[in-house]
Amino acid sequence: DTEVTQTPKHLVMGMTNKKSLKCEQHMGHRAMYWYKQKAKKPPELMFVYSYEKLSINESVPSRFSPECPNSSLLNLHLHALQPEDSALYLCASSQAQNRVDTQYFGPGTRLTVL
Amino acid sequence: SQQGEEDPQALSIQEGENATMNCSYKTSINNLQWYRQNSGRGLVHLILIRSNEREKHSGRLRVTLDTSKKSSSLLITASRAADTASYFCAPLDTGRRALTFGSGTRLQVQP
Numbered sequence A: 001d002t003e004v005t006q007t008p009k010h011l012v013m014g015m016t017n018k019k020s021l022k023c024e025q026h027m028g029h030r031a032m033y034w035y036k037q038k039a040k041k042p043p044e045l046m047f048v049y050s051y052e053k054l055s056i057n058e059s060v061p062s063r064f065s066p067e068c069p070n071s072s073l074l075n076l077h078l079h080a081l082q083p084e085d086s087a088l089y090l091c092a093s094s095q096a097q098n099r100v101d102t103q104y105f106g107p108g109t110r111l112t113v114l
Numbered sequence B: 001s002q003q004g005e006e007d008p009q010a011l012s013i014q015e016g017e018n019a020t021m022n023c024s025y026k027t028s029i030n031n032l033q034w035y036r037q038n039s040g041r042g043l044v045h046l047i048l049i050r051s052n053e054r055e056k057h058s059g060r061l062r063v064t065l066d067t068s069k070k071s072s073s074l075l076i077t078a079s080r081a082a083d084t085a086s087y088f089c090a091p092l093d094t095g096r097r098a099l100t101f102g103s104g105t106r107l108q109v110q111p
Helices: none
Strands: A002-007 A010-013 A019-025 A029-038 A044-050 A055-058 A064-070 A073-079 A086-096 A107-111 B005-007 B010-016 B020-025 B028-038 B043-050 B055-058 B061-066 B071-075 B085-093 B105-110
Touching: A002 A086, A019 A029, A019 A086, A029 A073, A044 A064, A055 A064, A064 B028, A073 B005, A073 B028, B005 B085, B010 B020, B020 B085, B020 B105, B028 B061, B028 B071, B043 B061, B043 B071, B071 B085
Parallel strands: A010 A107, B010 B105
Antiparallel strands: A002 A019, A019 A073, A029 A044, A029 A086, A044 A055, A064 A073, A086 A107, B005 B020, B020 B071, B028 B043, B028 B085, B055 B061, B061 B071, B085 B105
């Protein structure tokens, strides 16, 4: 199984809401990633987890809070977002962070902040 | 941080023609990867070329790497309408443990 799943596919939220994005993989990968992608732009790295520990935080605002409950799951908790945070949020995984080889991406969550 | 710059930004060709996309980067790399993204979807890994390799093939894909010029190219031969997508290079520089994606080339293959 080489699939990364993400839920929900679409999310609309107000600026005062709290919501979570979920990502799951069952490939035994020990590195998991969150990316943000605006329209017609490349994905931008937000966070990297390696062996369930936060390894990289690309100076992301604290209204985005990642969590890695176990080696298969990655969450992104959202609170007090701004309209400019509307984007496609992509999750990815790879075997291990110290071997940055193939990354497997989920289909993304399309987030709209009103 | 490392980022590839891709050229052209957009490319429109007829089915059956070849498509070439170029990527330039700035510093020493460990490897360079190419990904495809269909509209609004996740990225799909196409091919990885290591810094000590000069050329690699996978099906209709051919990737070259010139570390002296800090550039790579992706050639798609005998293109199909299904190849319509955005293509991103992702150079992995030696000091970094995560990919940074280039600006991307939007390829349109007309049937």
